[in-house]
Amino acid sequence: MTNLVASLYRQIELENAAKQESRFPLMVRRIDTPMPDRLDKHPAGLYLIGRRSSLSRSGGFSVLNTVARLLGHEDIKSTPWHLIRYYEMNLLRSALAECYAPATANKMLSIVRSVLGQAWKLGMMGTDAYKRAVAVPAVPGTRLPAGRSLEPKEIRALFEACAEAGPQAARDAALLAILLGCGLRGTDAARLDLEHLDRTEATLRVIGKGHHERIAPMSAGVRTALDAWLVARGDAPGPLLCAMTGKGNRIIRRRLHTESIRLIVKRRARQAGIRSCTPHDLRRTFITSLLDQRNGARSARS
Secondary structure: OHHHHHHHHHHHHHHHHOOOOOOOOOOOOOOOOOOOOOHHHOHHHHHHHOOOOHHHHHHHHHHHHHHHHHOOOOOOOOOOHHHOOHHHHHHHHHHHHHHOOHHHHHHHHHHHHHHHHHHHHOOOOOHHHHHHHHOOOOOOOOOOOOOOOOOHHHHHHHHHOOOOOOHHHHHHHHHHHHHHHHOOOHHHHHHOEHHHEEOOOOEEEEEOHHHOEEEEEOOHHHHHHHHHHHHHHOOOOOEOOEEEEOOOOEEEEEEOOHHHHHHHHHHHHHHHOOOOOOHHHHHHHHHHHHHHHHHHHHHHHO
């Protein structure tokens, strides 16, 4: 785990080389205090080590690097997180409220509060200073949710774009079927292994957000798409949805990355001639369909 965080830290040199000036320079008190070299004694490093997934670590790393620069420091490693007080937190809140949607700003503030909590647990920050710093209020306001639900004709066009021969088309159709038919997130689909598929019961065992496990039933359409993909994939253990090489002609036993799933959906939408969409839009379409069915059933009963 420490090596994973250390690899994130090594990204700082690359990012600093191409770094642009911050849009929101804060007039904060410059604090030049050396930080511990060991990651397990560094509040931000300890926070990242505690994240359960590489995606969570990468996201937290990006947020903390942004916050460090807003506070006038070079990067995560050089920022004395244990000396941040209510003054800096309040200025940070104002800058985030100006430049980000409320939900994003509050998520970033929450991550910083967690880092300060690690500093307190390490004995690097007093209880009074910690409680005052994290007492900065949340950014008020809401935004309409991003994304959209797909129309039935758009869904048909997506699957028609996967109608050509070859393993890549079969895999992409299976991916679309899982996202649309089971309501999975892109990260959920990336985590699927062959052992999570129960073809007898027609279910998928999904390890979702927060490592919560659930059973997702599959419709006949999802089963058909998966069966076609498994003919090409075979029954070897490993990721259910595999990466491709050689222009999509050769299957390799490597898990699809979440970003790869996003690009697949985007490419198929472009080929289908529909508006661009994301894996979360397909999940939204699934949820919208469930709500429509529930409301229809209620109307029928009343």
